[in-house]
Amino acid sequence: MQNVKRLVHWSCVPFISAVVVLLLVGCQSDDQSGVKISLTQPALAVTAPAITAPAITAPAITAPAITAPAVTAPAVTAPAITAPAITAPAITAPAITVPAVPAVVVSAAPVAAGLPIRIKAGATVPYTDSSGNVWLPD
Numbered sequence: 001m002q003n004v005k006r007l008v009h010w011s012c013v014p015f016i017s018a019v020v021v022l023l024l025v026g027c028q029s030d031d032q033s034g035v036k037i038s039l040t041q042p043a044l045a046v047t048a049p050a051i052t053a054p055a056i057t058a059p060a061i062t063a064p065a066i067t068a069p070a071v072t073a074p075a076v077t078a079p080a081i082t083a084p085a086i087t088a089p090a091i092t093a094p095a096i097t098v099p100a101v102p103a104v105v106v107s108a109a110p111v112a113a114g115l116p117i118r119i120k121a122g123a124t125v126p127y128t129d130s131s132g133n134v135w136l137p138d
Contacts, residue, residue: 120127127135 121138123135123137125137127137129135
């Protein structure tokens, strides 16, 4: 069944390739076929009359000599500025003592071999065991 599906799937590839080739070949036009119309426009000769502009001369303009008076800026001195001395107060951290933690040893209680452990899953009502502990349902 897999071979048949694969054969049907891949049989489309040659068909699509052939359609693409035929479209590309069919879309190209032949240079010798068809009607060709050519239009030629007559050349228009247009001559503009010669225009001559009269010569214009500008009068000579001379600017008078101007001299600026000498300007001197008064000497300015900035006053001396001193920043006040700032001292940071000494900070001491308080001594911290950490008490020693005693080692905890947990020993597993021996389990009797061969006793099955049963877990009740999917309960919908609370369960009270023989010790009086109430267990909530799932």
